[in-house]
Amino acid sequence: MLRMTGITKNFPGVRALDGVDFRLLPGEVHALMGENGAGKSTLIKVLTGVHTADSGSVRLDGAPVVIGSPKQAQAAGISTVYQEVNLCSNLTVAENVFIGREPYRFGRIQWKEARRRAAELLERFQLDIDPGAPLGSYSLAVRQLVAIVRAVDISAKVLVLDEPTSSLDRDEVERLFRLMRRLRDDGVAVLFVSHFLDQVFEISDRMTVLRNGRLVGEYETRALSRVELVGHMTGRVLRTLEELHAPREDVRDAIASREPVLAARGLGRKGGVAPFDLDVHPGEVVGFAGLLGSGRTEAARLLFGADGADSGTLEIGGAAAVLRTPGAAIGRGIAFCPEDRKSEGLVEDLTVGENIVLALQAARGWLRPLSASRRAELVGKYIKALNIRPGDPEMPARNLSGGNQQKVLLARWLITQPRLLILDEPTRGVDVGAKAEIQKLVVSLAGDGMGVVFISAELEEVLRISHKIEVLRDREVIAEIANEADATPERLLEIIANGVAR
Template sequence: MNDELLRMTGITKRFAGVTALDSVDFALRAGECHSLVGENGAGKSTLIKVMSGAYTRDAGEIFVEGKSVNFRSPEDAQSAGVVAVYQEVNLLLFRTVAENIYLGREPRRFGMIDWKRMNADAKAILDRLGLDINPRATLGTLNIALRQMVAIARGVSFNAKVVVLDEPTSSLTDREVGILYDVIRRLKAEGVGIVYISHRFDELYAVCDRVTVLRDGKYVATRDLKDLDRLDLVCLMLGKQREELERKGATAFDHSAAPVEVEPLMSATNLKRGRHLNNVSVEVGRGEIVGMAGLLGSGRTETARAIFGADNIESGSIELEGKRLKISEPNNAIDAGIAFLSEDRKAEGIIPELSVRENLTLAALPALTNMGVVSRAKQTEIVNNFMQRLGIKASSSEQKIRELSGGNQQKVLLARWLCKNPKFLILDEPTRGIDIGAKGEIQNLINELAAQGLGVLMISSELEELVEGSSRVVVMRDGTRAAELRGNQISQANIIHAMAHGEEKQESGVRSQESE
């Protein structure tokens, strides 16, 4: 095709033996906005980094306007007209807008920086994008949205033919997203090709022409968005067959699983945080396991973090055992009896160089301490008790936690929370990256805990886990609660329907939340 700006074929990238991209193809036309979607580990970020020169590929070919290219650095890609604007705005807060656009290639006269020309040129670019920003303003005085636009302006100023936008809306409000759409439309009209990464379906359908789906580092499909309905898109992302799902959904009809009355334990009402959470409500009863489903970025983890006080919400209330909690930081939630096992075990959970014993009792230390001295006897007692109860496999309680398998690490972290006797437990992807055997053990453990009266909110990307393990499933989509499924409504098909369409256009059996 003669209007093809960029073509990537057979792109492969490995990191220390792990294949992040496996022979992926991608093509971008002039004047199109092309979305790149996929769940965790799909390889989107790796692909755009290869595209924009931040990574070098291990195999495959890249063509820009038909010419084979070999980017060694982001500068190489920039000079070929391929520019990436990343999610975290990488600009200088203390410098002016014009400096941020031209830093590194300032216009000069007699060896001096030509400030006049720099400001005028910056103004011209901002005007071209329809942005009313003073080039002399200090960047730090602009709001996030405008900073993001300055980052795009910097990209465009390299005579960019291809602009990669990596989650450009993640920190914008709805109104600010409008500014971004305008900029994108202007660029498209000029024949610039845009690669757009976002988790939000509404945005994809609003601004993109085509979509390429990746899964587990592999190319899945490229489709015109106007011919692709949302359900098909979700199926492509998750690797499910639509027909198979619908058949399963029909036969899974089962009257036995009628909703059970449970004593209320935790209820979070109308949680709101920008575009991440839009009036999300969740209730979990005593002894109940409530599943939470949703695509990446749909607001699952955000809900958990809001309840736990890890992110500050703008409005909404959280009640535990009928008492309204004031939660402004995790400590408040912990004191109230809420525990949160985060999805990122390595970064937010384990302390690798400490022993199993120390990792396990870290959160409970105040209770084990007498006059500032940790009681080793009590500590050992608790550690042995939990190691036995949860079946933690370690050579001894003194083994360093980093030497344990993922499943055993997860058990230690679970035990760390359990020894504080929580009433309500939030699990974010409790079995990710854990081998099959240990997975089953952890799932059994969660069941046992619930049977003992603990309320559990379980976030998971694995539909099977949610379907089998939960008494109710809350489905999130684009920062809102799209649906709640109970009893015999719980099926993979219904979950995927809700992920794709939310409350509107649902199959029978999926109840809309807003009407409750």
């Protein structure tokens, strides 16, 4: 049905896709798998005309096609439904299905006709949806179904579903899958992208795995185990591991015997992460391992009060604490570097110096400003200690590289001298040098008695610096393992893929 050959796409400084071959058969559900940055979304964007490939060719039904824009992709028979549904919730279901291609007669839109045809379509897909009701009156899941119906009705050859299930609950996913199977049986090629391994194995017939912009392989889902898949995605199974310096056992025991700085019991949030227990001791680095969307970030946000927990209890420094705002957590000595530096961390308009003192100043309140000399001293000290470059405190923070922006955020919290530091993907998108610096810093902070929660998608990194590791999968903490000799990336991968050995 669809064959992409030798697709290469460069972005400034990065080769996002490197000679990737990809094919879709009619009447199959095909999963596109890979870690973050593997090139999945770039490939989809090339396929749907958002990006143009630098080289390579696309053939549809055997004939070469040029896809230069999303419109051309649609005309060629390739439709996409994104995670955020791009429909108008104030219009009715029927209006949404036919918007932009309403049936006309004598220059007037035939709404009756549109409603009738929408009803037919919905019935054909066995969806119990009222075409006359406003789309906004339905849940996100139903809106997604409507978006799919619309996409399929416009052009029914290739349907691309990018992370369609990330905000759906179990029943809604089931409903979506029924529709996908139906379309498959009608001969549509469905391309499915998801971070949920269980769902991929449930719905897909075949899968293509990408890694670092290259094709790893194309596999029959039936013939592939989860461990093999995760191995293909991460490329770690066959490679010999770098030597790890797992912390010594006696050190670990000494740390574990201290009074915990933070103790969570049954802490959870509906739609976020299932209730979990966690102890973090002074001087301990606790790693959170799991794929993207596994609930790592959600768990961290509960510990910081960025989201409110709806179950469980939290003790900080031995005292019960209910965290309704981040301010409450900060007052108790907790610091949190969020995953998304741009939208949740940095204030890009402000200078490096201003960003660095922001947390301390917020804690002091606006009436007690840091004196200019004290501020210059603190900023200078941390720019030097963390080797932030360029070391100009007056430079706008937006002009710094990713690694240096991350260091600015670290400096912001280190100034407040927290008892517990939560780092969500502190080394993502950071160059190798800065990465090593950040890892070293975390180890030395823990050595000075700070508790650290360290979240990373890179298992080696987690193993290198953590004392114990919480493994998350499908928004649940499924295992806590001590970082002993038998804690290897392979073992973590296996737990992530298959759950705990039962």
